[in-house]
Amino acid sequence: MAGIRESSIGIAALPATAIIYSGPAFADPPLSYLSAFGPKADSTASLTWGLLIISILVTAVMTGLVIWAIFRKRAPVSGPGPEPETHHISTFNIFGWGLGLTALILAGCVGWTMMTLAAIDQPPKTPAVNIEVTGNQWWWRVRYLNDEPSKNFDTANEMHIPAGEPVKVTLRSEDVIHSFWVPSLSGKTDVIPGQLNTTWIEAREPGTYQGQCGEYCGLQHAHMQFKVIADKPADYLAWRDNQLKLAPTPAPGDPQAGLVVFEKRCGACHAVRGTMAGGYLGPNLSHLMTRSTLAAGTLPADQGDLAGWISDPQSVKPGTRMPHVPLSGDEMQLVITYLSSLN
Numbered sequence: 001m002a003g004i005r006e007s008s009i010g011i012a013a014l015p016a017t018a019i020i021y022s023g024p025a026f027a028d029p030p031l032s033y034l035s036a037f038g039p040k041a042d043s044t045a046s047l048t049w050g051l052l053i054i055s056i057l058v059t060a061v062m063t064g065l066v067i068w069a070i071f072r073k074r075a076p077v078s079g080p081g082p083e084p085e086t087h088h089i090s091t092f093n094i095f096g097w098g099l100g101l102t103a104l105i106l107a108g109c110v111g112w113t114m115m116t117l118a119a120i121d122q123p124p125k126t127p128a129v130n131i132e133v134t135g136n137q138w139w140w141r142v143r144y145l146n147d148e149p150s151k152n153f154d155t156a157n158e159m160h161i162p163a164g165e166p167v168k169v170t171l172r173s174e175d176v177i178h179s180f181w182v183p184s185l186s187g188k189t190d191v192i193p194g195q196l197n198t199t200w201i202e203a204r205e206p207g208t209y210q211g212q213c214g215e216y217c218g219l220q221h222a223h224m225q226f227k228v229i230a231d232k233p234a235d236y237l238a239w240r241d242n243q244l245k246l247a248p249t250p251a252p253g254d255p256q257a258g259l260v261v262f263e264k265r266c267g268a269c270h271a272v273r274g275t276m277a278g279g280y281l282g283p284n285l286s287h288l289m290t291r292s293t294l295a296a297g298t299l300p301a302d303q304g305d306l307a308g309w310i311s312d313p314q315s316v317k318p319g320t321r322m323p324h325v326p327l328s329g330d331e332m333q334l335v336i337t338y339l340s341s342l343n
Contacts, residue, residue, distance in 0.1 A: 031212055033183035038202045040120045040186050047116045051109060058105065123166035123200045131159060132170045135178030135191040135213065137321060138220040139283060139296040144240070153243050154271070156283030157296045159211075159228045162236040166202045179215035182228050188214040203230030219319035225297030239290075246274030247286045247342055258338025261331050269322075272342065282322060288342040295320070307336050 036045035134141040142155045161167045171180050171191045178191035182201060189199040203209060213224035231239060250256040259275060267277030273286040291301050295317055299305040311332060313322040327335065 031181075031183050031210055033187075035184060037207070037209065038185040038204050039124065040200065040202060041184055043116050043120050044187050047112060050112065054105065054109060123168070123202065125166060127168035127200060128162055128165035129167045130170070131161075131167060132172065133159070133180060133191075135171070135173045135175075135180070135217070135224075137175050137218050137319075138213070138224040138317070140224070140226045141174075141283065142226075144243070151244060153273075153286075154284035155243060155287070155291075157226045157293065158291050159226065160236055160239050161201070161203060161228060161230050162233045163203050163206045163230040165233070166200050169199050169201060171197045171199065176217050177215050178213045178217050178224070180211070181214035182209055182211040184209045185228060190215065201228065203228065206230050206232050206235075220317050223296060223298045223317055225293075227292070227297070242290070243287055247272045249274075250338055250341060254334055254337045255341050256338075258334035258336070261327070261334050262338055265325055265327065265331070266335070285339065285342060288339055290343060303336055303340055306339060307332060310335065 033041075034045060034048065036042045130145045132143040132145055134143070140157050142157070142159050144151075144153050144155075146152055169180065169189075171189055172195075173191045173193045175193065177193070179188045180191055180199065181188040185201045185203055186199060189197055191197065207230055209228045209230065211226040211228055213221055215221075217224065250259045262270075262272070263276045267275070267279055269279040269282040271278050271280065271284045271286070273284075277285075289301060293299060294301050294305060294309050295313075298317055299309055309316055309322075310325065310327070312324060313320050314324065
């Protein structure tokens with residue numbers, strides 16, 4: 001199956017110890033729910049195919065009966081008066097058999113559905129990773145939780161998970177109703193303001209699985225994408241250890257000057273670990289260039305698109321809550337140089 005083409009910028013920017021994209025990327029088409037790559041999705045895909053086949057068979061049978069009824073020969077009427085009774089099967093019997101068979105089919109479909117939902121309600125074993133995902137207009141905050149608070153960290157719009165292990169996902173919203181949907185791994189779960197919902201996902205093989213907000217949430221709903229990247233367990237641990245590190249210390253010169261501008265002009269909304277920038281309104285940018293996209297999948301993560309996004313976010317994603325920050329040409333170049341060093 002053809003994979004999703006990943007940005008070479010995101011891969012090249014990784015440290016040698018963390019090979020993040022460790023396997024093929026799955027999902028062609030990107031949001032296909034008829035192809036399953038995890039135990040939870042296996043059950044729902046089987047149910048989907050089964051109900052689809054049953055629906056097609058029922059439709060074919062009903063269509064055949066209607067056509068038969070239209071074209072079947074009728075006994076000729078010999079004269080005035082009521083048409084002679086020539087049917088041996090009463091209308092009541094036909095109706096009764098049809099109603100009974102329909103009820104049996106519907107009951108079977110409902111029972112199968114309920115059994116499937118019960119089977120996938122809980123993961124088969126204790127989840128290896130606990131992630132809190134927060135829906136915002138229009139991006140996803142991803143917070144990795146640990147029993148040791150010092151090992152909690154934030155990222156955005158890309159979730160890394162170990163392949164072959166169930167992962168618990170706690171869902172919350174900062175504004176309106178969203179829906180967390182990774183069709184190749186799981187069904188939809190609503191993300192509701194003031195309410196915590198939980199689900200779980202598991203990828204059978206390493207790869208990249210496309211996700212999308214599945215509930216209309218405003219102007220840029222279609223540009224509220226995310227990725228679930230399943231790594232080999234050793235690669236996942238390497239990625240996690242890199243995320244826990246403080247952001248790289250900028251080299252003297254432009255990167256160091258860029259940090260000063262960033263803290264002053266961007267630090268009220270964005271955070272970078274180990275710096276004075278501690279904002280929470282926007283995504284955490286501590287290891288920005290290990291991600292493959294910007295603005296929740298809207299742009300590739302390269303210097304040109306990063307500059308365009310910062311200089312005029314409304315032209316890229318109209319309605320986004322990221323404001324226009326007036327930077328001079330020199331300041332913009334310094335900020336881009338600094339952000340490009342965040343591996």
